[in-house]
Amino acid sequence: MTTWTDYLLTDSPSSRRQARLGQMYRKWLAFRRNPLAMVGLCIIVALLLVAAFAPLIATADPLAQNLDRRLLPPSGTNVFGTDSLGRDIFSRIVYGTRVTLVIVLLVVVSVGPIGLLIGATSGYLGGWVDRALMRMTDVFMAFPRLVLALAFVAALGPGLENAVIAIAITAWPPYARVARAETLIIRQQDYIAAIRLQGASQWRIVWKHVVPLCLPSLIVRTTLDMAGVILIAAGLGFLGLGAQPPIPEWGAMISAGREQIFDQWWVATFPGIAICIVALGFNLLGDGLRDVMDAR
Amino acid sequence: MIDVRNLDVRFGQGAGALHAVRDVSFSVAQGESFGLVGESGSGKSTVLRVLAGLNPRWTGQAALAGMPLGPRDAPLPRLVQMVFQDPYASLHPRHTVDRALSEPLEIQGIGDVGPRVERALADVGLGPAFRFRYPNQLSGGQRQRVAIARALMLEPKVLLLDEPTSALDVSVQAEILNLLRRLRRAHGLTLLLVSHNLAVIAHMCDRLAVMNRGAIVEEMDVATLRRQEPREAYTRQLLLASRGYDRDVAAGIVTYD
CATH class of the missing domain: 3.40.50.300 (P-loop containing nucleotide triphosphate hydrolases)
Known part of the structure; x- marks a missing residue:
């Protein structure tokens, strides 16, 4: 027990790997002291577990219709009730975590690197490269995000993949802006001058020296943005432009339940609560990460 | 030179x-x-x-x-290499001492990295224990020693x-x-x-x-x-000022242009 904490917390690590692990362990210790952040982390971990073990957790097939049992209130057999096609809402929410996670992952994977690369290049090189790239981001930022995403989905055709693409296309400009602002500060620093003196190429400087310093604020921004991404995906689903039936997507489920919202409240309420909890989880996690990673 | x-x-x-x-x-x-x-x-x-x-x-x-x-x-x-004024700003905050010292060698394609880094550390009076520390684990003087070691990695003239x-x-x-x-x-x-x-x-x-x-x-x-024998009045003034604050000197300061 004490040996591995000693290994991680030593003042004089004996390899790069030990130094890096030690640094990460210190961050984790700081993160653990923040109870709200831990709540956020628990929610996200729970989301991952539910998505991974969905077949074990779900009580019924999320796609199985049973018109004899439509719009039943929550009960022992259908914990969250059934929807207008007699499908078990609890099982659909459980399987919906997978859809949500797919959206979140695809957006993160596409938006983060694009925004980072564009922002860091723009900020470090300056001049006409900077002007061209920043005008491009301005164009994207001039439109409200949901409206732009709607336009893209309408052009690309409804569907989960196209919804993700549309969200990614509309989501990168703020990341580029953040990365550029960070880069403008970093490029003035003496350690960048020092590495230039050692003959480093511009790619090396941007990639190995500037980008790692932009990363923390972008990771924080991503986690804080996740709530927004989930809500936009749900919004697109609600409008019928996201995941197509019968895929159990939470936004589409709310949309399907809106006709019965006064008589059969459970149809729209439970997916809504699920969206709420996951969005809150990402938000709390992002807040906690900011405290730990942005030591400013 | x-x-x-x-x-x-x-x-x-x-x-x-x-x-x-x-x-x-x-x-x-x-x-x-x-x-x-x-x-x-x-x-x-x-x-x-x-x-x-x-x-x-x-x-x-x-x-x-x-x-x-x-x-x-x-x-x-x-x-030519340079050592900067502020040792808190001249080391990359997320690079270990080891990385800061081996990067010049990597860029210039010089091998034998490990021994060279250890020799450079010894040269500036830092033991091998410092090799894998981050700048935030070093004092100002230690950081400046690392910065000096880094400047000397490529053996500049x-x-x-x-x-x-x-x-x-x-x-x-x-x-x-x-x-x-x-x-x-x-x-x-x-x-x-x-x-x-x-x-x-x-x-x-x-x-x-x-x-x-x-x-x-x-x-x-x-x-x-x-000997405190400068030729120019400006230098004399600088010498007086360098002895510390003196009310008479401060009152007599002239701007030379």
Whole structure:
């Protein structure tokens, strides 16, 4: 027990790997002291577990219709009730975590690197490269995000993949802006001058020296943005432009339940609560990460 | 080793332009240690950045070891390196000491990295225990030692020192200065030292030039400085000011232009 904490917390690590692990362990210790952040982390971990073990957790097939049992209130057999096609809402929410996670992952994977690369290049090189790239981001930022995403989905055709693409296309400009602002500060620093003196190429400087310093604020921004991404995906689903039936997507489920919202409240309420909890989880996690990673 | 003729640097354009360095000429022989003294904003650091290749806009002639420099030339890593003023800003916060010291070798394609890094650390008086620490685990003096080690990794002939001790505690300042003196002898370095501290210059340099408002006011050797016999009134004033705050001196300060 004490040996591995000693290994991680030593003042004089004996390899790069030990130094890096030690640094990460210190961050984790700081993160653990923040109870709200831990709540956020628990929610996200729970989301991952539910998505991974969905077949074990779900009580019924999320796609199985049973018109004899439509719009039943929550009960022992259908914990969250059934929807207008007699499908078990609890099982659909459980399987919906997978859809949500797919959206979140695809957006993160596409938006983060694009925004980072564009922002860091723009900020470090300056001049006409900077002007061209920043005008491009301005164009994207001039439109409200949901409206732009709607336009893209309408052009690309409804569907989960196209919804993700549309969200990614509309989501990168703020990341580029953040990365550029960070880069403008970093490029003035003496350690960048020092590495230039050692003959480093511009790619090396941007990639190995500037980008790692932009990363923390972008990771924080991503986690804080996740709530927004989930809500936009749900919004697109609600409008019928996201995941197509019968895929159990939470936004589409709310949309399907809106006709019965006064008589059969459970149809729209439970997916809504699920969206709420996951969005809150990402938000709390992002807040906690900011405290730990942005030591400013 | 260092030859500068009619160096002129301007920042900005039009009415807001700043004439930071005006017609500066000096030369430093191989193995010599030359000091540039002056108040803040006198342009001394700008001269260093020009020689390092960090400042692209200048006119005049400059040469290092007989190699003429051009305003847009890339830095010459194996010829000239620099130690910066603030050791808290000159080390990458997310790179270990090991990485900071091995990167110059990687960039220049020099092998034998591990032993070289350990030797460089020993050379600046840091044990192997420091090798895998991050800058935030080091004190100011230790950081400056790492910065000096990094500057010497490529075995340059010229070392530019931009106020290398002004951000450090007084007790640590002397250690760093003695280290620099020892390294200069051991590596046969030519030093160009910028400072506003006349005591540091007197300790480190053979000759010095006094700068005011971007121009060199006078050049002298350290013996003249020690005897307190400068030629120019501005230098006399600087010498008086360097003895510490004195009400009479402060009242009598004149702006020389």
